[in-house]
Structure formats: C-alpha cells, structure tokens
Amino acid sequence: MAFRFGPFRIVPAERVVEKHGERVQIGSRAFDLLLVLVENSGEVVSKKQLTSRAWPDTVVDEVSLRVHISGLRKTLGKTPLGTPYITNVSGRGYMLVVPAERDDAPPQLRPVRAAAMAASLPPRLFRMVGRDQCVREVEALLGETRFVSIVGVGGLGKTTVAVAVAHELRERFDDGAFFVDLASVSDGELVPSTIASLFGISVTASDQVPSLVSFLRQRRVLVVLDNAEHLIDDVAVLAERIFEHCPGVHILTTTREALRVEGEHIYTLAALEIPPLEAGRGSRDITDYSSVRLFIDRAFASGGRRELEEPEAQIAAEICRRLDGVALAIELAAGRAATHGVAGVLDLLDRRFGLHWQGRRTALPRHQTLAALHDWSYNLLDDDEKLVLRRVGCFAGPFTNEAARTVVGDQWPVTRIIDALSEKSLVSRVVGPDGRIAYRLAETTRAYCVDKLRTAPDEQTKVSAAHALYYTELLEGLVGGRDFFRVTGLTAIKPELLGNIRQALEWCFNGGDTKLGVRLVASSVPLLLELSLLAECHSWASLAVEVMPPELVGTLQDATINQALAISGIIVRDAQGKVKQAFARALEIARALQHKRLELDILAGMNIFVMRAGDCYAGSELAIECEQAGQGINDGDVRALVSWIKGIAYSYAGECGAAIRCFELGCAQDAPPGLDLNLVVFTQRIRAIVQYARCLMVQGSASLAKRTAARAVQDATAYGHPIPRCIALAYAASTYIWKGDWDDAISLADELATVSQQHSLTAFHAVSTGLKGELDVRRGLPSEGIRQLREALAIMTAENHHHMVVSFLAALAEGLADTGEHAEALVTLARAMARAEESGEMFQMVDMVGLKASIELSTGPHEAASIVPVMEALALARKENALTLELRIALRAVRDEQSAVVQSSQLAQEIKSIISRFGSVQDTQDLRIAGAILSKSRIGRDAAAG
Structure with a gap:
C-alpha cells in the first residue's frame, strides 16, 4: 500500500x-x-x-x-x-x-532510481592521495567477481577507497549504490534490518534475511558494507546469501580480516608507498612517494608550507617510514607540522608516540585518534588474543614464533593466536632472505601495546626480562665459542636482531637487569660493529665497563667489551681518551687467559689506532708484536693478517720492496680472505691492498697498481662499511693521480665526497677536497689546487686526521712552486718533511727530496753544478728502487722544455735510462711527457738520426 x-x-x-x-x-x-x-x-x-x-x-x-x-x-x-x-x-x-x-x-517492482540512491553514499574524500590505482584495481575486480573485500590494518584508508569506488560505479547500477556503516551496529542480528532501512523497507524480526534477499533479488545495486570486522560472522552469512541469490547485486566490504565465504575475493590494501633510506639520491624524487605526498598535503592543509626543502623532505620520509605508511597515522602527524615543524614532529614521535593526537572533528570517532583506532580493534579480541598482542608489543621490529613463545609464555597457544592476529591485520608476516617467516607489528600498533603494558607494571617487567634474556642467550649461541672477528653476517642470519637488542639493552640499563645487560653488550658488539654503529657500540661498551659485575671481571666477555670500546673509539669523535686504556685492559685479559688469537686481534686494532694517530714508528713495533703473537697459530687467516700489518708498516716506512713481498703473500688473489669481518680487520685488509697498489706504482708497475687499487675499491664497496670504502677510494684516487689517469681519479674523489658526506665523515670529506686540489696541481691548475689543498689541510688538522697530510703538504708545495711562490713552497715542503720524520710516514720522502731539488734548481743559475741535488735525489730513488719517483724527479728538473737544463746530456741520458728500465709498456702521464721531452733533447735527436 x-x-x-x-x-x-x-x-x-x-x-x-x-x-x-x-x-x-x-x-x-x-x-x-x-x-x-x-x-x-x-x-x-x-x-x-x-x-x-x-x-x-x-x-x-x-x-x-x-x-x-x-x-x-x-x-x-x-x-x-x-x-x-x-x-x-x-x-x-x-x-x-x-x-x-x-x-x-x-x-518491489518499482526500480529504485540511481540518482536517489547516490545520496546514500558518504561524500568522496576531496583530496585522496596515492590510492587512484587501488580504486581502479578494486573497480575491475568488483566488475569481474561481484564480491570483493578490501582487507587491511586499521587506518590504511579502506573506507576511503571503498567510497571512491562506489562513486565511480554508481551510475552503472540502475538501483543505485548504498553505503552501510556497520561501525555503530553492535548486534549482528541487526545487520539485515540496518541494510533494509537504507532501501526504505521494513523487515520482520523473524524473517529479516529472506525478506531482504527477496527485495534485492530483482535489483541491480551496489552494496558497500563498511567496517565489518566486529560483526564478521553475521556479515559473512548475509553477504554469502545475497551473493548466491541476487545476481544483480555487487558487494564491497571493508574489514580487517577476510569473511571467508563463497564468492568473496580479497583485495589486500597495502600501506602507502614508503621511501627507502636512500630515496632522493637517485633519479626519483622523494616527494614522488605517496606517503610523503600525503604528509605534505595534510601539513599544508593544517597551515604548513606547500612544499618542503630537501632536508625537511628527508625528515618527512623518515616520519612516513616510522608510521609504516599508514594513512591515518601520517595525517595525524602532518597535522602537527605547522605548530612543531617537520623536525619537531619526528622528535615528538621519538619521545612519545602520538597515540592521542586529534584528527578531523568530523571523522568517525574511531578515526579521530590512533588510540581510538586501536581501541576499536583491541576490544574485538578475546582475552588470550589481547594478552598475546600486548606482550609481543615488546618486540622492536620483526620477531619469530620461537621468540614470541618465550616472551609470552608456553601456557598460551601462541602460534595459533599469532596466526589469528595476522588474519585480523594486527600482526604482519615478514619473509626473510632465507624464506623464514617472522612477524612484526606496525609502529603505531606497537606503541599502543607498549602503552597497554605500562598500565600493568608487573606484567611489563616480566615480559621485558624474558625478552632481554631471550636475545642475550640467542646472541651468545651465535657468537659463543667463536673468535670476535669471525662473527659476521648476523643480520643476514637474524634480520630481527638490531631493534630487539636495542630494546633489551635499554631495559637492562634503565632499571632492569644490569648483569644481563653486560652479557648482552658482550655478545652484541660484533653486530654493532658490522653495521657501522660505532657511536652506539662505544656508548653501550662504555656503560658496560662502568658497571661490570665482579663475576665477569677478567673474563672473555670483559676483554671483548673493552676491545669493542677501543675499536669504536678509534673513529668516534671525542672518544679517543678511552681507547688506550681499553686496548691495554683487553690485552691484559687476553694474555692472562693465554688467548693468542684474541691477543693478535687486539694488537691489530692497536696498530690501526697508533698509525691513525700519526705514529708509524709505534705501528711498526706493533707489527712485530703481531708477528710474534701469530707464531704457533697454524691458520691461513692469521698469516694473512700478519702479512697485511707488516706490509703496511713497511710501506709507511718507505720500504716498498719489503712491503710488496709481504703483500704478495697476504693480498694475492688466491690468498686466504683473512679476517675480513670486523671494523679493525677489514680495514687492515683494505689498507693492505691500497698500500700494495701504491708500492707497485712507486716501483714502476703502473698497470698492475691500477688494477690492484680498483680491486680495493670493489672489495671495500662489497663490505658495505663506509670506513674501508673511504680508505679505498682515497688511496686508489691517489694512485690514479700518480699514474696520470685524471678522469678516473676525479671520479673516485667525487665518490669519496658523496660517501663521506652521507655518513658524516668530515675528515674523509676533506680528503676528497685535498685529492681534487692535488689533481689540479698535476693538471696545471695550481691556483685552484692551492685553494683546495689549504681548505682540506685545515679541516684534517682540526679533525686530528693524520693520513695523507704529508702527501697534501707536498702537493701544496709543488703548487706554490708552480705559481712562483718559491720561498713559501720551500717552507711548506720543510713542514711536510719534518712531519714525515716525526711520524715515521716516510713513504713519500724520496719524492719530497726530489721536489726540493727541483725548486732550488728553478731559483738558481742554470749551470751544470746546479743539478747536483737533483742527481743526488735520483740516486736515492734508484737505491729505493722507486722507478716512478726517479722519473718524476728527472721530469721536474726539465719541466721547462726550452731551458738550458733540457740540453744537459746528463739529465737527458738519465731520462732515457729510466724509461728503458720500465720493462713492459706502462701507460702513465709521466712516461708520455718524458717521451716528448726526450725527443726534443740533443740525445733524442742524435738517437733519431742514428
């Protein structure tokens, strides 16, 4: 009627x-x-x-x-x-x-007009970011299958996508598109009548589903069932009935878990695209990522700037990574940017996750704060699921089933419950590189669980203690019984380690279990060093040394912690005051335990420390101690390590012949890889290879020197650690400069600048500037080279970085001489030679003697007697078998091709002799220049005429 x-x-x-x-x-x-x-x-x-x-x-x-x-x-x-x-x-x-x-x-025979039905849809979001492709995919899937469930964690934007799809498709349905918000429906039995009311029909309590199905049977309509998770069973039954009996009805549901009924097709809504850590350094701009675009859009809408500069864009990217690309979380964070600034928002996240930040007033209550969003999900769980969820909140990053069972307790069916939580989109599965399955909580979910644990201090203490003990014993099992430097690849074995170790250490040393914390530091420092976390390693090791329990004093753990404290302190700024003491303590324990391998490892670290501090004499003494400690250890790796250290000591002392003999043993392609696992040792290996290249270059094997230097760069890059990579790039570039391959040298110097800047290695960034300055001097651009060399030396001095200072001072002196500043050039060169004598870095002394002779020659009369210092320098180079330096000394003396000096049969004869001793063809800049000069000399012309 x-x-x-x-x-x-x-x-x-x-x-x-x-x-x-x-x-x-x-x-x-x-x-x-x-x-x-x-x-x-x-x-x-x-x-x-x-x-x-x-x-x-x-x-x-x-x-x-x-x-x-x-x-x-x-x-x-x-x-x-x-x-x-x-x-x-x-x-x-x-x-x-x-x-x-x-x-x-x-x-029931009257069609429901689509235009009227459109009014039942919520308004489409005015600014939808990053979901256009998702809308198209859901549209296509819905058209193909008629029944789609958009599944995903809360706050991703499932409702936003569903509403957009409904608006796109409503004109295709004669009887319209209906949106049913089930969030306010608390009783599953009311679902049919709720849907019926939108169609304007009433159904009796005893006949709800048949009446609704009967009404829809002849309709062509789209029904969107939003937020179905809390009524999952009733919605599933009804949706299946409608799908089976109403061929004109298309069903789109949004839910945090699948309905698992006939006809349903799952569309898993992923998080917004998150920039990787290296984003913005390649061809793709960081603001191209949908999560960052959403952040910028919502920040602007809240009163922030329309665009972000590069530093702030990087911070916004980190915020989006922290928030796992969850749209609602990003919107809430972006809303604070106008007040606190982008950096301030990240700081707020670090100090106190914004679970209670308010969002749009018109949003659904459960979407107005992250706490409300998670309350909605949490309150749908049974007691066991709630307990497991809040306890696994103690894991920072991925965790395994085994870890969860240990922390939660064996009395609960943890594996089954985690699977159930995963189906509800509260726990995510993570597939490791070896195919192992691990789990993780979104950062917002984890913050919510941590808050829940804080309200139950006894439970929180119990869970935290179990968590710390689990990871301590896990690491001790991985590390125990092996030498410190043989522990590597821990993140490949257990990618979930780092975050959980940090979490456990924080608890242990902040009111938890200090003794357990010391044990954990001892077993975790190899991982921290492997990941280049030097400042963090130094901080935890310092704390562990301060609170070392009596029962661990003098143990291998005590030695390991002191060793790590010293190793990290070599690099960490303002930490070197503890290095000597820590090395001494570690060495004392190793010798008391008669642990020869540990003693060798510690001596290797001390060798790097003293040589980095500019004391090559002490480095040579430690090389001898390393050789003594390695005696009796029948191990190819140990022999390689000793060869590296001795070769490095010889090379810095200027004894390239002896150095090459050591390097031929330790750096041959078929030699044992050595202990290339820890900061100290893989730095030793790379230093050995680059010094091998430099010694080969000095002795005239330019082609082999370049191949060896390139190998060092390749190997260092493969390590993934910035310190050895910077060392390889710096010394390889120096070798290329000496060879005259200037384009390759500038490429390596640029790469060094990039790597050092990325990792805040100020001294190495200055080295890159110095290399460019030296290169400019060699290329005939002395004024620009002088400026860059002075800038580099000032920073390196301030940073207490001693390596390559002698080399750059010598290059600066040469540049000054080229600009006619002979007096200042001689003063600068005297500083370089004095520094070399003082530190024992004699590698370049022969070259500097020759440079001094050439400067004096250029300022005096061009007479035969004036070349005596040059001839003495040539004799010194010949004695050291430094063929490349011998040629360079001769070339400097005849740099002016039209001078009377070039006509000296003595110097011309020297150049001809030097060239003949290069053996196989070597392509270097100096050899090309020498050939050109020789062709213009009297001897060269006579030889051509003969």
Missing part, C-alpha cells in the same frame, strides 16, 4: 518518500509525522496524536514537535497555490491541506 498527494508518493512499508519519482531524504520522526497527516489528510491531527506516533512511550515537549513540523514543511515546499502543504490549526493541531490517495502499485 502507498499514498499519493501532489507530486509526492509515500510508501509506508519501505519508509520511502518520492517526489516526481526521485527519493526525498527525510528523517525517521519526520516520516512518522508525515504518515499520520497523510493517513488523515483534510483532517486536523492533534498534537497528542502526532507525538504519540513519532515518539511512542516518550514524553516530548511542544517545542520538539514544532521544530520537526517546521523541518517537514521545508522538505515538502509549497503547493501550486503557494501555500504550505501542512498548516497549523491554532489550539487544535496540524493538517495536510491537499487530499491523499491510495496507490497500490507493488513497491
């Missing part, structure tokens, strides 16, 4: 009001009031009759009735005569002024 009046039609059973066939949006109480007036059209209906119908069993004042009648009048408008459809009869009530007629056309 239905009624008509004017252009209106009212269907009581469906609670639908239409005007000219289009549905009119009308409130429930307004509909009840209108129905009473229609049923009594032309008659006055008392206020009591109206209130009893619209507000049954409720006492309502007259004001409420007047308000609703006024709203109803506005909805209906006016009759063709210009009068309201509803009039007030003073003192009696209200009346519908036009007659109403019965209209008995069957409602």
Whole structure:
C-alpha cells in the first residue's frame, strides 16, 4: 500500500518518500509525522496524536514537535497555490491541506532510481592521495567477481577507497549504490534490518534475511558494507546469501580480516608507498612517494608550507617510514607540522608516540585518534588474543614464533593466536632472505601495546626480562665459542636482531637487569660493529665497563667489551681518551687467559689506532708484536693478517720492496680472505691492498697498481662499511693521480665526497677536497689546487686526521712552486718533511727530496753544478728502487722544455735510462711527457738520426 498527494508518493512499508519519482531524504520522526497527516489528510491531527506516533512511550515537549513540523514543511515546499502543504490549526493541531490517495502499485517492482540512491553514499574524500590505482584495481575486480573485500590494518584508508569506488560505479547500477556503516551496529542480528532501512523497507524480526534477499533479488545495486570486522560472522552469512541469490547485486566490504565465504575475493590494501633510506639520491624524487605526498598535503592543509626543502623532505620520509605508511597515522602527524615543524614532529614521535593526537572533528570517532583506532580493534579480541598482542608489543621490529613463545609464555597457544592476529591485520608476516617467516607489528600498533603494558607494571617487567634474556642467550649461541672477528653476517642470519637488542639493552640499563645487560653488550658488539654503529657500540661498551659485575671481571666477555670500546673509539669523535686504556685492559685479559688469537686481534686494532694517530714508528713495533703473537697459530687467516700489518708498516716506512713481498703473500688473489669481518680487520685488509697498489706504482708497475687499487675499491664497496670504502677510494684516487689517469681519479674523489658526506665523515670529506686540489696541481691548475689543498689541510688538522697530510703538504708545495711562490713552497715542503720524520710516514720522502731539488734548481743559475741535488735525489730513488719517483724527479728538473737544463746530456741520458728500465709498456702521464721531452733533447735527436 502507498499514498499519493501532489507530486509526492509515500510508501509506508519501505519508509520511502518520492517526489516526481526521485527519493526525498527525510528523517525517521519526520516520516512518522508525515504518515499520520497523510493517513488523515483534510483532517486536523492533534498534537497528542502526532507525538504519540513519532515518539511512542516518550514524553516530548511542544517545542520538539514544532521544530520537526517546521523541518517537514521545508522538505515538502509549497503547493501550486503557494501555500504550505501542512498548516497549523491554532489550539487544535496540524493538517495536510491537499487530499491523499491510495496507490497500490507493488513497491518491489518499482526500480529504485540511481540518482536517489547516490545520496546514500558518504561524500568522496576531496583530496585522496596515492590510492587512484587501488580504486581502479578494486573497480575491475568488483566488475569481474561481484564480491570483493578490501582487507587491511586499521587506518590504511579502506573506507576511503571503498567510497571512491562506489562513486565511480554508481551510475552503472540502475538501483543505485548504498553505503552501510556497520561501525555503530553492535548486534549482528541487526545487520539485515540496518541494510533494509537504507532501501526504505521494513523487515520482520523473524524473517529479516529472506525478506531482504527477496527485495534485492530483482535489483541491480551496489552494496558497500563498511567496517565489518566486529560483526564478521553475521556479515559473512548475509553477504554469502545475497551473493548466491541476487545476481544483480555487487558487494564491497571493508574489514580487517577476510569473511571467508563463497564468492568473496580479497583485495589486500597495502600501506602507502614508503621511501627507502636512500630515496632522493637517485633519479626519483622523494616527494614522488605517496606517503610523503600525503604528509605534505595534510601539513599544508593544517597551515604548513606547500612544499618542503630537501632536508625537511628527508625528515618527512623518515616520519612516513616510522608510521609504516599508514594513512591515518601520517595525517595525524602532518597535522602537527605547522605548530612543531617537520623536525619537531619526528622528535615528538621519538619521545612519545602520538597515540592521542586529534584528527578531523568530523571523522568517525574511531578515526579521530590512533588510540581510538586501536581501541576499536583491541576490544574485538578475546582475552588470550589481547594478552598475546600486548606482550609481543615488546618486540622492536620483526620477531619469530620461537621468540614470541618465550616472551609470552608456553601456557598460551601462541602460534595459533599469532596466526589469528595476522588474519585480523594486527600482526604482519615478514619473509626473510632465507624464506623464514617472522612477524612484526606496525609502529603505531606497537606503541599502543607498549602503552597497554605500562598500565600493568608487573606484567611489563616480566615480559621485558624474558625478552632481554631471550636475545642475550640467542646472541651468545651465535657468537659463543667463536673468535670476535669471525662473527659476521648476523643480520643476514637474524634480520630481527638490531631493534630487539636495542630494546633489551635499554631495559637492562634503565632499571632492569644490569648483569644481563653486560652479557648482552658482550655478545652484541660484533653486530654493532658490522653495521657501522660505532657511536652506539662505544656508548653501550662504555656503560658496560662502568658497571661490570665482579663475576665477569677478567673474563672473555670483559676483554671483548673493552676491545669493542677501543675499536669504536678509534673513529668516534671525542672518544679517543678511552681507547688506550681499553686496548691495554683487553690485552691484559687476553694474555692472562693465554688467548693468542684474541691477543693478535687486539694488537691489530692497536696498530690501526697508533698509525691513525700519526705514529708509524709505534705501528711498526706493533707489527712485530703481531708477528710474534701469530707464531704457533697454524691458520691461513692469521698469516694473512700478519702479512697485511707488516706490509703496511713497511710501506709507511718507505720500504716498498719489503712491503710488496709481504703483500704478495697476504693480498694475492688466491690468498686466504683473512679476517675480513670486523671494523679493525677489514680495514687492515683494505689498507693492505691500497698500500700494495701504491708500492707497485712507486716501483714502476703502473698497470698492475691500477688494477690492484680498483680491486680495493670493489672489495671495500662489497663490505658495505663506509670506513674501508673511504680508505679505498682515497688511496686508489691517489694512485690514479700518480699514474696520470685524471678522469678516473676525479671520479673516485667525487665518490669519496658523496660517501663521506652521507655518513658524516668530515675528515674523509676533506680528503676528497685535498685529492681534487692535488689533481689540479698535476693538471696545471695550481691556483685552484692551492685553494683546495689549504681548505682540506685545515679541516684534517682540526679533525686530528693524520693520513695523507704529508702527501697534501707536498702537493701544496709543488703548487706554490708552480705559481712562483718559491720561498713559501720551500717552507711548506720543510713542514711536510719534518712531519714525515716525526711520524715515521716516510713513504713519500724520496719524492719530497726530489721536489726540493727541483725548486732550488728553478731559483738558481742554470749551470751544470746546479743539478747536483737533483742527481743526488735520483740516486736515492734508484737505491729505493722507486722507478716512478726517479722519473718524476728527472721530469721536474726539465719541466721547462726550452731551458738550458733540457740540453744537459746528463739529465737527458738519465731520462732515457729510466724509461728503458720500465720493462713492459706502462701507460702513465709521466712516461708520455718524458717521451716528448726526450725527443726534443740533443740525445733524442742524435738517437733519431742514428
């Protein structure tokens, strides 16, 4: 049964009001009031009759009735005569002024107009970021299968995507698109009637599903069931029935777990795209990533800037990584950017995760804060699931089933519960490089669980202690029984280690178990060194030394911690005060334990420390001690290590022949790889290879020198550690400069600048500048070279970086001489030679003697007697078998090809002799210059004529 009046039609059973066939949006109480007036059209209906119908069993004042009648009048408008459809009869009530007629056309045969149904959709999000492709994919899948569930963790934007899909598709459905928000429905039995009410039909309590299915059977309609997870069983049954019996109905659900019913197809909504750590350094701009675009968009909408500069964009990317690309979390964080700045937001996240930051006032209650979002999910869990979820919140990063069982407790079916939590999108599966399955919580979920644990201090202490003990014993099992430097690849074996170790250490040393913390430091320092976390390693090792429990004093763990403290202190700024003491303590324990291998490792570290500090004499003494410690250890790796250290000591002392003999043993392609696992040792190996290249270059084997230097760069890059990579790049570039391969040299210097800047290695960045300065001097651009060399030396001095200072001072002296500043050149060169004598870095002494002779030659008369210092320098180079330096000394003396000196048969003969001793063809800049000069000399012309 239905009624008509004017252009209106009212269907009581469906609670639908239409005007000219289009549905009119009308409130429930307004509909009840209108129905009473229609049923009594032309008659006055008392206020009591109206209130009893619209507000049954409720006492309502007259004001409420007047308000609703006024709203109803506005909805209906006016009759063709210009009068309201509803009039007030003073003192009696209200009346519908036009007659109403019965209209008995069957409602189920009348199509529900799409335009009217569109009004049931929420408005489309004005600015949707990063989900256009998802909308297209869901559209296609829904068109193909008719039944799609968008599944994912809370806050990803499932509802946003579903609403966008519905708006895109609504015109394709004759009977419209309906959006059913199930969040406010607490009883699953009310789901059918809730859906029915949107269609304007009523269903009886005993026949809800059949009545709804019957109504939909002949309809072509899209039904969006939003937030189905808390009513999962009832929604699943109903959705399956509709899918099976209503071929024109398409169903789109949003839920945190699949319905798992016939016909359902899952679309897993991924997080927004997160920039990798190296983002912004390649071809793709960091703001191209959808998570960063969303952050910038919402920050701008909240009063921030429209665009971010590069440093702030990098910080925004880190925020998005911290928030796992969860759209709601990013929006809430971005809303703070105008007030706190982008860096301030990251600081807030570090200090206190923003679980209670407020979002849009008009958002659903569960989307207004992250805490509310997680409360919604948490409260749907049973008690066991709640317990497991909050306890696995102690894991920082991935965790295994074994770890979870240990921390949660064996009395709970942890594996089954974690699987259930995974299905509910509260726990994510992570596939390791070896195919192992691990799990992790989103950062926002973990922060929520940590908050839950804080409210139960006893449980938190129990869980934290179990967590720390588990990782201590795990690492001790991985590390125990092996030499310190043989521990490597821990992150490949256990990628979940680092975050959890940090978490455990924080607890141990902040009111937890100090003794356990010391044990954990001892077993974790190899990992920290492997990952280049030098400052962090130094901090934890320092703390462990300070609180060392009596029962661990003098143990291998004590030695390991002191060794790590010393190793990290070599690099960490302002930490070197503890290095000598820590090395001495570690060595004392190793010798007391008669642990020869440990003793050798510690001596190797001490060798790097003293040579980095500019004391090559002490380095040579330690090389001898290393050789003594290695005696009796029948191990190829040990022999390689000793060869490296001895070769390095010889090379710095300027004894390249002896150095090469050591390097031929330790650096041959088929030699044992050596202990290339720890900061000290793999630095030794790389230093050995680059020094091997330099010695080969000095002795005239330029091609082999370049191949060896390139091998050092390749091997250092493979390590993935910035320190050996910087060392390799610096010394390989120096070798290329000496060879005259200037394009390759500048390429390595640029790479060194990039790597050192990325890792905040200020001294190595200065080295890159110095190399470019030396290169400019060699290329005939002395003024620019002088500027860069001075800049580099100033920074290296401030950073207490001693290596390559002698080399750069010599290059600076040569540049000054080339610009005619001979006096300053000689003073600078004297500084370089004095520094070499003082430190024992004699590698370049022969070259500097020759440079001094050439400067003095260029300032004196061009007479035969003036070349005596040059000839003495040549003799010294010949004695050291430094063929490349011998040629360079001779070339400097004849740099002016038109001078009288070039006509000296003595020097020309020297150059000819030197060239002949290079053996196989060597392609170097000096040899090319020598050939050109020789062709212009009298000897060269005579030879050509003969």
